[in-house]
Amino acid sequence: MNVEEGIKKLIQKTFDIRKGEFKIAFLLQASIFLIIATLLIVKPIVNALFINRFGVESLPQAYVVLAVIAILISTVYSVTLKRLKLITVILRTLTISAIALIAFGVLLYFQFNVGWVIYLFYIWTSIFAVLSASQFWILANVVFNVREAKRIFSFIGIGAISGGILGGYLTSIIVSFVGTEPLLFIAAFLLILCIPINLMIWKKSASKYNLFKRKKRISIISDNPVKSILKSKLLTYLAAILGMSVLVAKLVEYQFSDIASSYITNPEDLAQFFAFWSSNFNLISLIVQLLVTRWVVGNYGVGKSLLILPLGIAFGAIITFTFPELWAVVILKALDGSLKQSVNKSAVELLGLPIPFEIKKRTKTFIDVVVDSVATGIAGFILIFIINGLDLGAEVVSLAIFILSGVWIWLVSKVRKEYLNSFQLLNRSKKEEKATLKLNKSKTVFDSFQKIVSSNKIPQILFLLEQLKHTPDPRFQKHLIPLIHHEDKVVAAKAIKILRYYKEPIIETQAIHELLKSEDEHIRVEAFIYLLKFANDGKQFLIEKYLNNTDEYISSSALLALVENSKSSFTIRNLSLIQTKLAKKTEVIENTKDEDLRQFLQIITIKIRALLQQNEDLETLELYFTHENPIVVKQAIVSAAFTLHERFINPFIDLLGNKIYRNEAKNALSQYGFLMIDELGKKIRTNEIPQNSLHFIPSVLELFENQKAVNELFKLLDHEDLAVRLESIRSLNKIHSNFPTLNIxxxxxxxxxxxxxxxxxxxxxxxxxxxxxxxxxxxxxxxxxISLEESRxxxxxxxxxxxxxxxxxxxxxxxxxxxxxxxxxxxxxxxxxxxxxxxxxxxxxxxxxxxxxxxxxxxxxxxxxxxxxxxxxxxxxxxxxxGEYECFKLILNQNDTKLKLAVIFLIGQLKDPRYKALLKDLLLDKNLKIRDYANNALMQLES
Structure with missing residues (x-):
């Protein structure tokens, strides 16, 4: 093994990066490295230029302007992401940003309208910081799913920290030699390097996903995030704390800039100072993250860990108030910069544990963008009031930081109680939930977790396991061990699944091998994946041992586990092995007389084909939609929906007309995300949906529960089919009841x-x-x-x-x-x-x-x-x-097919020649049935 392979293996083991993931992870790391390095080159320069040109007293107004523009830009950006390919948006953003940096460099070099250029440069830099980081993490979330992200993002994050350290130190070293303008050209060059890297990422990974999959993974501001936040006390306090942290950080930034600029008047020296300390803060943050964070959060819990940042800032504010000098404000800024991205960040992530993942996903972008921008604007107004309104000195800003830190500490005390209550509520009966909550302050969240596990209340346990899936904190690990033998098979399977997310094995090998003999398929699959993860050099032996097992139930579960474990990185050897084994399973299905085994193998092979997603697999999945066994058909629908492949959309729509599979078909269509709303709307308007499925489209749209769905349902109120109109109204009522803030x-x-x-x-x-x-x-x-009377x-x-x-x-x-x-x-x-x-x-x-x-x-x-x-x-x-003639004429001019047919049939029974003209007009009707009825009626009149 050479040095390169050794380093690669060490990185893969340390960060749990699997085969096939390393190259993409490295490219993403390189991309964020270049973006953050660019930012740390540009930001110190523009801050120094702005303060030198306009004075630090102009920063508050800039904060307010920035807040307004940031919200507007983010709104436009969200709309753009819905309409254009993500890679198109990324490449345009990088290209425009590189051109902008070159333009700012040229304009500043030739001293062209310097005031406006610097002001625009300051605003642009802040917007670029939001957009570039945001679109990078969107791309990363498209490339990797939630579980892969948890493993790999820590490795990618090293690129961001390294970029922050290098960018700042680079600026601090060379700015005094070359000046500010050449550094902008270097920053532009770094951004240009990002373009081919992002193209490689897209071609190697993201482009393999179809449009529906890519758009579904893109997190944008949801239609009703405010209501989702306000409905949860914990989420409300969380948003308030994050907003307060931004507000205080802006005041700290102002104080840092104010005192630093009073000591350092030369813009290049000031840029050098800002860059040097920015890198130092990143370095300190990295050290705290590696050496202190886990110990602090592990020993003191979420509540006390959340207090460290506001207490530290309050302490720094007292020092700065007492000694308004450069060394004091550096300490204040260091406390804010180093603790925020280490201890506080980890505590905030753990704080979100009791909040359902879908709600967190729905509100995250809103909190990151809107709450951040609003807090920035409020900070601007506070500073305008203190500096311009009351004409007070910088000492009062320190006092304001101290007071707001006190408010922050109060919010932490409230959120800590709500956090513990959230866990305790999971362990209450409905009757107990109505009672007044009494918090036992001696209990930790882990005591609450243990109590829920011991209570044997399945829904609560499953909820907690679902949350741990997204945040697998090591301190919960020991509480999960008993659950692998839980009497509820779903609980046991989920517990094994979560335990394999940890870096080190904790279940005894013998116990896992015993679980492979379980009667439950899900337990067998999860146990085998667990074995594969921690097998190291014995992986191939395990694969061959269990795939060749004579028990079809064990060997089939092992095959499914192998596919699921390898889906992001199929080797040619494994893919060939899987396809061979899959062919043999198909032979067993065709030849076995054991109906239970046949059904089991059909379900397993369906799941495997949905993971493989080769053309022949997709074709086979579609064939299963017409299978005679409803259980097999339902599994085929669920598995096909997992692929989000366009070929299944029309079959799913057709299945809406079948009562047995209607619910599965509805859920399958809803899995495609918001793009499906436009797709269904287009198909309705082009008459591509069968009549027996058409009436159920509103109930599909209802599942999206967003403004786009409301708008589409409202369009259906004008549909010619009365049943569609009625179903649309029913669906609108259901959405309106659950989400009354959606606009109607x-x-x-x-x-x-x-x-x-x-x-x-x-x-x-x-x-x-x-x-x-x-x-x-x-x-x-x-x-x-048929009598005329009966017809009438x-x-x-x-x-x-x-x-x-x-x-x-x-x-x-x-x-x-x-x-x-x-x-x-x-x-x-x-x-x-x-x-x-x-x-x-x-x-x-x-x-x-x-x-x-x-x-x-x-x-x-x-x-x-x-x-x-x-x-x-x-x-x-x-x-x-x-009269009757007028009555018939009116009905025949309406868009009601059934009424038209009834009238035409009645006219044929009447045999009254007066109606010939009405019938002749219908011979050209677009509806074949109406044309046939009209022709028959005319023949009756003429007979």
Whole structure:
């Protein structure tokens, strides 16, 4: 083994980087190294130039301007990410940034309009810092999934720290020799180097994912992050603490800049000072992270660890207040810079443990961008008030830092209680949850965790295990060991899965081998993956031993485990072995007479093919959609959805029409992420969705629970299919009940209600016409096949059904402007057989509704409870009694296929030549069935 291979093996073992991941991880590390190095070259320079040109007293206004621009840019950036490929956005950002640096360097060198250039340069640098880091981590999250990220990001993060150290020291060393402008060209060159590196990352890894997979992994600001934050006390306090840390950091930055600039007046010397200490702070942060963080967080817990940063800053603020000198403010800045990215960061990550992962994902970008920007703006306003408004000195800023640190400490005390409560609540029954919480302060979070595990409450244990999957803290490790033998198989499998996320093995080898004999497939799979991870040089022996096991259940589970463990880095040898074994499993499926074994092997091979995702595997998965065994079909749907492949979209839509697989098909389509909303909308508008599936599209859109889904559902309110309109209203009501802050324009809803009311009254008039005609022609003799009377009754029944549907849609629309639960109860009361309930509902609506809605709706509701309709009622409603010809003409001009067919059939029975013109117009209708019915009816009229 040469030195290079030895180093590579050491890195792989230290950071748990697996085969096939090293090159991509190294490229990502190089990319973030160059980005942060660029930032640490540019930031000290622009800070020094800004302070030298405008004075430190202009920083507060710049903070406010920066906050506003940052929010606007982030909003535009989120929209851009939805519309363009991620790599396109990254390359354009890097190219524009490199050009901007060169432009700023040239303009500053020739002293062109220096004031505006420096101000723009300062704002641009801050925006670049947010965008460049953000898009890098977005790309990293596209390349690696959540579990891979937990293993690899610590290795990639070394690149960021190294870039911070090198960039600052480089600037501090050479700025005095070459000046500031040449350093900007060096920074631009570093950014240009990022372009081919990012292209290589994309081609080697990210490009293999289809559009749906890439977009799903991109974290953007969700539609309703504020509500998600406010619904959780813990998340609210967490956001407040993070906001407070940014606010205090900005005041510390101002204080640091103010005192430093009073001692160092030369801009190049000031840039050198800022760069030197920025690198020092990064170096101190790295040392604290490696040597102190784990010990502090491990021994003192989350609550006390979170206190270290604000207490340290408060201490530094007292020193700076007492001694407003350079050495004092360096200590203050060092405490903020070194502790924030080490002890505090680890404690904050652990603090999020009780918060469901999906909620954290939904709110993370909002907290990172909006909360950060708002805090920066508030810091600017505080400084404007202190410096410009009250005309006070820098000492008062130290006092403000001390006071805000006190508020920060208070927030930590509140969040600590809420953190422990979150764990204790998991161990309470529903009855206990309603009681007032009494926190036992002597208990730690680990005591609470142990109590939940001992309680044997499966839902709570599974929730905790799910959280640990995303944050596998070593201190929980010993509590997980008993769970691998838990009576609940899901708990046992999850516990084994989490234990393999740790760097060192903790389960005895013999115990794992015993677990491989478990009757549960998931336990066998997780146990084998655990063995593979910690087998080191004995991996190939284990693979051959278990893949060749005579027990099909054990060998098949081992095969699935091998594929799952190797999915990011298939070697040619392993891939060939897997395909050979898969072919043999297929032979067993075809030949075995054991139905249980056949079903088991079909499910295993389906899961394996979904992981392999070769063309033949995808084709086989699709074939399973028509399998005779519903259990096998459902597994095929779930596994196909995992691939997020475009080829499965149409089959999933088709499966919506099958009641047995409808729920699985809905969930499968929802897995594709927000892009599926546009995809379904496009297919609806181009009539690509089968009729038996069309009615269930609104319930699919409902699952997305975002503004985009609301907008698409609102478009469906104009769909020609009445059932689609009704289902869209139902879905909108469900989303509105769960997410009332999503935007639904009341004016648009009222317009829809008006339309539905007009159609209802029109249908009522048609119904009355048919009743009158039926009454006058009652004495007519029956036709040979189907009587005219029966044909008319069929039409009347359909009209009555349409009126009921219109009424339900009206109340559904009312639920979008008034409380949906109340409108649902009112509709149920209107439909009730009890007269007093119907009267009560009318009274309730009479008091609730206002203006035009009241004048329009109350008469309709009153009519809906009557047994018959008279001409007097039509007259009161300003409805003109129409003849049968006018009635038929009106129906045939509507977009209601069933009503049209009923009328055409009735016309054929009437054999009245007056209707020939109406039928001839339908011979060119786009609907084949209507054309056929019209042609048959014409033949009846002419016979």
């Amino acid at each position: 324009r009341k004016r648009d809803v009222v317009d829809k209600i008006n339309t539905e009311c007009k159609i209802y009254l029109q249908t009522l008039n048609m119904m009355h016409t048919q009743v009158l005609v039926s009454f006058h022609k009652k004495d007519k003799k029956a036709l040979p096949n 009754k069929s039409l009347m029944k359909l009209l009555e059904s349409r009126m009921e549907s219109h009424l339900e849609r009206i109340f559904g629309l009312l639920g979008l402007t008034y409380p949906p639960e109340e409108m649902s109860k009112a509709y149920e009361a209107i439909q009730s057989e009890h007269a007093d309930m119907r009267i009560y509902a009318i009274e309730y609506l009479d008091n609730l509704l206002e203006g035009n809605l009241k004048r329009l709706l109350i008469p309709i509701v009153e009519i809906s409870i009557l047994d018959s309709i008279s001409e007097e009622i039509l007259h009161d409603l300003d409805l003109k009694v129409m």
